[in-house]
Amino acid sequence: MSLVSVQGLSVTFASDKGPVAAVRNVSFDLNPGEILGIVGESGSGKSVTCRALLGLLPRRATVGGRILYDGRDLAGAAAIQAVRGREISMIFQNPASHLDPLMTIGDHVAEPLRFHFGLSAAEARAEALKLLESVRIRDAAARMDAWPHQLSGGMKQRVLIASALACKPRLLLADEPTTALDVTVQAGILQLLRDLNRESGLTMALVSHDLGVIAEICDRVIVMRGGEVIEAGLVRDVVTNPQHEYTRLLIGAQPGRLPQMAEPQEAPAGLFELKDVAVHFPTRSGGMVRAVDGVNLSIHKGECFGIVGESGSGKSTVARTIVRLITPTGGRVMFEGKSVGDLAGADLTAYRRAVQMVFQSPFDSLNPRMTAQQTIAEPIWRHGLASKSAAMARALQLMDMVELPRSFATRRPRALSGGQCQRVGIARALALSPRLLIADEVTSALDVTVQAQILRLLTRLRKERDLTVIYISHDLTVVRKFCDRVAVFQGGRLVETGATADLFASPSTGYTRDLIAAAPDMDQAMAERA
Amino acid sequence: MNSITFIGRRLLQIVPVLIGISLVSFFLIMMIPGDPVRIVLGPRATEAAVAAMRQEWGLDRPIWAQYLSYVGNTLTGDLGQSLKFRVPVLDLVLQYLPRTMFLVAYVLVLSLPATILMAVIAARNEGRWPDQLIRVISILGMTIPVFWLGVLFARYFGVKLGWFPVSGYGEGFVDHLHHLFLPAVSTSLWLAPLLTRNLRAALIEQTEADYVAASRAKGLPEGYIFRRHILRNSVLPTLNLLGVMIAFLIGGSVVVEIVYAVPGLGALMVGSVLGRDYFVIQGLTLVYAIATVAITLAIDIFTAAIDPRTSE
Numbered sequence: 001m002s003l004v005s006v007q008g009l010s011v012t013f014a015s016d017k018g019p020v021a022a023v024r025n026v027s028f029d030l031n032p033g034e035i036l037g038i039v040g041e042s043g044s045g046k047s048v049t050c051r052a053l054l055g056l057l058p059r060r061a062t063v064g065g066r067i068l069y070d071g072r073d074l075a076g077a078a079a080i081q082a083v084r085g086r087e088i089s090m091i092f093q094n095p096a097s098h099l100d101p102l103m104t105i106g107d108h109v110a111e112p113l114r115f116h117f118g119l120s121a122a123e124a125r126a127e128a129l130k131l132l133e134s135v136r137i138r139d140a141a142a143r144m145d146a147w148p149h150q151l152s153g154g155m156k157q158r159v160l161i162a163s164a165l166a167c168k169p170r171l172l173l174a175d176e177p178t179t180a181l182d183v184t185v186q187a188g189i190l191q192l193l194r195d196l197n198r199e200s201g202l203t204m205a206l207v208s209h210d211l212g213v214i215a216e217i218c219d220r221v222i223v224m225r226g227g228e229v230i231e232a233g234l235v236r237d238v239v240t241n242p243q244h245e246y247t248r249l250l251i252g253a254q255p256g257r258l259p260q261m262a263e264p265q266e267a268p269a270g271l272f273e274l275k276d277v278a279v280h281f282p283t284r285s286g287g288m289v290r291a292v293d294g295v296n297l298s299i300h301k302g303e304c305f306g307i308v309g310e311s312g313s314g315k316s317t318v319a320r321t322i323v324r325l326i327t328p329t330g331g332r333v334m335f336e337g338k339s340v341g342d343l344a345g346a347d348l349t350a351y352r353r354a355v356q357m358v359f360q361s362p363f364d365s366l367n368p369r370m371t372a373q374q375t376i377a378e379p380i381w382r383h384g385l386a387s388k389s390a391a392m393a394r395a396l397q398l399m400d401m402v403e404l405p406r407s408f409a410t411r412r413p414r415a416l417s418g419g420q421c422q423r424v425g426i427a428r429a430l431a432l433s434p435r436l437l438i439a440d441e442v443t444s445a446l447d448v449t450v451q452a453q454i455l456r457l458l459t460r461l462r463k464e465r466d467l468t469v470i471y472i473s474h475d476l477t478v479v480r481k482f483c484d485r486v487a488v489f490q491g492g493r494l495v496e497t498g499a500t501a502d503l504f505a506s507p508s509t510g511y512t513r514d515l516i517a518a519a520p521d522m523d524q525a526m527a528e529r530a
Numbered sequence: 531m532n533s534i535t536f537i538g539r540r541l542l543q544i545v546p547v548l549i550g551i552s553l554v555s556f557f558l559i560m561m562i563p564g565d566p567v568r569i570v571l572g573p574r575a576t577e578a579a580v581a582a583m584r585q586e587w588g589l590d591r592p593i594w595a596q597y598l599s600y601v602g603n604t605l606t607g608d609l610g611q612s613l614k615f616r617v618p619v620l621d622l623v624l625q626y627l628p629r630t631m632f633l634v635a636y637v638l639v640l641s642l643p644a645t646i647l648m649a650v651i652a653a654r655n656e657g658r659w660p661d662q663l664i665r666v667i668s669i670l671g672m673t674i675p676v677f678w679l680g681v682l683f684a685r686y687f688g689v690k691l692g693w694f695p696v697s698g699y700g701e702g703f704v705d706h707l708h709h710l711f712l713p714a715v716s717t718s719l720w721l722a723p724l725l726t727r728n729l730r731a732a733l734i735e736q737t738e739a740d741y742v743a744a745s746r747a748k749g750l751p752e753g754y755i756f757r758r759h760i761l762r763n764s765v766l767p768t769l770n771l772l773g774v775m776i777a778f779l780i781g782g783s784v785v786v787e788i789v790y791a792v793p794g795l796g797a798l799m800v801g802s803v804l805g806r807d808y809f810v811i812q813g814l815t816l817v818y819a820i821a822t823v824a825i826t827l828a829i830d831i832f833t834a835a836i837d838p839r840t841s842e
Contacts, residue, residue: 055746085749097739097740099744100741100745100762101741101838102762102763112749115754163744163748164747173747
């Protein structure tokens with residue numbers, strides 16, 4: 001018999017514009033001991049489905065249909081409360097915000113033990129220590145009294161897992177548990193979840209936007225879109241033989257399946273030269289953070305240069321140093337033989353035009369009060385390159401260039417999707433006809449299908465406009481497809497650099513090897529499991 | 531960093547503030563139009579008498595020397611003499627200060643429980659009638675002027691019903707409570723709503739926090755989640771507002787002290803300003819400034835005790 005049976009689940013949110021259906025007639029079963037993947041893009045209803053199982057939806061949500069747990073109907077607050085923590089537990093996407101900042105990690109884990117099992121404070125503490133050790137927190141005894149902010153993201157997620165598993169639930173719901181983490185950390189958490197499943201028969205539902213992650217650890221998968229289940233089956237069957245058109249689209253948009261967009265140059269000419277660049281920040285306690293240290297790089301004219309690294313590796317600091325948002329504390333950035341740090345007046349203005357940047361968060365990098373057209377036009381007339389009306393006309397041409405329909409010209413960011421906002425950001429950066437475009441994690445906040453479109457767009461623009469692109473990303477699979485040459489950063493230092501194909505084929509450092517191995521890739525995961 | 535080094539560092543940060551305060555209060559007296567000696571001796575004193583007094587008071591010495599002796603005197607508790615009462619300023623301050631402190635403490639004892647109760651009820655019933663009712667009461671409380679409420683209370687509860695004395699401070703603890711009841715209530719009636727609105731907003735915000743969903747997923751009871759997680763995370767902003775308000779109350783008790791004839795610091799300040807009792811004004815300025823610094827420090831330490839992130 002299945003552990004959980006969801007029958008005709010529907011969730012509707014009340015809004016100012018009337019009810020909005022987030023989940024429609026969703027049915028699936030969870031068998032004891034399996035890991036079920038729930039995959040879908042933003043707005044597909046995958047998280048809402050997951051939260052509905054534990055009654056964690058906001059008050060304005062109306063839930064219809066039936067959820068049976070072990071044959072019992074989870075209808076009403078009391079029935080749900082009875083299974084929360086003891087039978088079904090949940091972990092979440094952003095571990096930092098899901099831990100109370102004013103509670104030690106030991107107490108976080110001990111808390112449910114005291115309530116559900118009536119343990120004394122000392123007993124719960126002893127048990128909590130065992131749990132923290134079981135999720136492989138190093139030096140757990142010493143960390144019992146640490147506060148959440150003193151732990152890294154991966155450690156926080158482990159604490160969250162320990163506290164969710166404290167009362168030995170039979171089902172764990174995992175809502176994008178590794179999305180906010182670095183790839184090597186993600187690999188560790190996925191390994192932990194897989195081991196928990198194998199060793200103690202923990203049943204799991206893993207919600208993710210990433211088919212690579214799903215393919216690594218799930219047995220079965222359901223594919224959701226627009227609040228409905230459009231396909232379900234064994235992961236292998238779905239990946240190798242998708243039935244639904246959208247599933248095919250989703251699989252085709254996986255970074256590993258993208259066409260090779262890189263085109264290494266025959267005779268490269270230098271454009272940028274970073275010479276022993278260092279950026280150090282003083283800390284409050286009198287120490288020094290070496291955000292970037294001793295970096296030597298050269299970037300060629302017309303190439304796509306990838307910079308990869310995990311959080312804190314200094315990759316964004318390098319980008320900001322190149323655009324001169326940060327002044328390096330050591331070394332020099334050379335642009336066509338001139339030192340960028342020495343530029344002033346008209347030369348500096350010209351440099352700022354030549355080097356443009358596109359940012360990670362598509363919404364936050366646009367002024368919410370300006371329309372798409374105004375946003376794109378602003379740099380043109382601010383730089384005095386055209387009158388305001390001429391700039392507005394030019395903005396429409398730029399919208400054509402980034403494949404944004406002209407009918408969106410008067411829309412503000414709130415009325416645009418993430419991918420559309422990012423197109424506006426790209427058009428704004430292109431408005432000044434730059435020589436170099438720095439794309440800082442421009443697709444990491446987007447769905448994979450949108451990511452594929454944006455990457456195609458950037459490739460086309462590169463060719464048409466003879467652009468040099470610096471593509472900063474944590475996603476090695478994307479970089480492999482998109483960049484001609486790549487530099488790997490770790491802890492503020494350049495670990496290695498080389499032509500993309502060579503570097504991926506034979507990485508010369510252990511760190512790069514780990515990074516490549518940890519990057520989730522759907523096809524590779526399927527091959528390994530076969 | 532541990533809490534002792536945090537407190538130590540925080541104390542060190544106060545030193546420059548205190549130097550600033552001493553400079554301001556020193557130069558305050560220099561800004562008074564006219565010669566202080568002339569003011570004391572009157573317009574008909576002889577030049578010789580004025581010169582003698584200048585020398586006696588040290589006003590002929592360079593300004594930095596005067597400042598140094600002012601700081602030295604202040605540190606040894608000598609704030610000068612009151613021109614009106616002919617007693618040391620410090621004695622006056624120490625005589626009046628406890629009354630104001632008693633009043634402030636009284637206000638807090640009345641306001642804080644009411645604040646927490648009202649904010650919790652309002653937040654847990656967001657948008658429903660108890661929330662609306664508390665909102666209306668709060669707006670009334672904040673908009674009615676204290677002096678008007680004071681006069682009204684004094685006439686009705688004091689004169690007509692005769693339940694409470696309408697002036698003075700009384701003798702002994704119970705008598706103080708009795709005498710200061712109306713002033714404390716009238717002050718609480720605007721303080722509590724102010725804090726309530728602040729705390730209610732924080733509570734509602736924290737109720738939506740992710741860690742609340744995580745706690746629910748663990749099956750913890752709602753009441754416990756509210757007390758242990760939501761409330762604790764919500765008090766921090768209100769605590770900071772409270773610090774500002776206490777400092778304001780110490781200096782701002784003037785109105786209520788005058789209306790109810792409570793002989794506190796506010797009443798002393800008004801009397802000194804009207805009577806041009808400069809050294810008392812100077813002494814009180816110093817006391818107010820130091821009180822503000824001390825309260826800010828206390829709130830910071832208190833915040834650090836609740837929130838481990840602040841002491842890093």
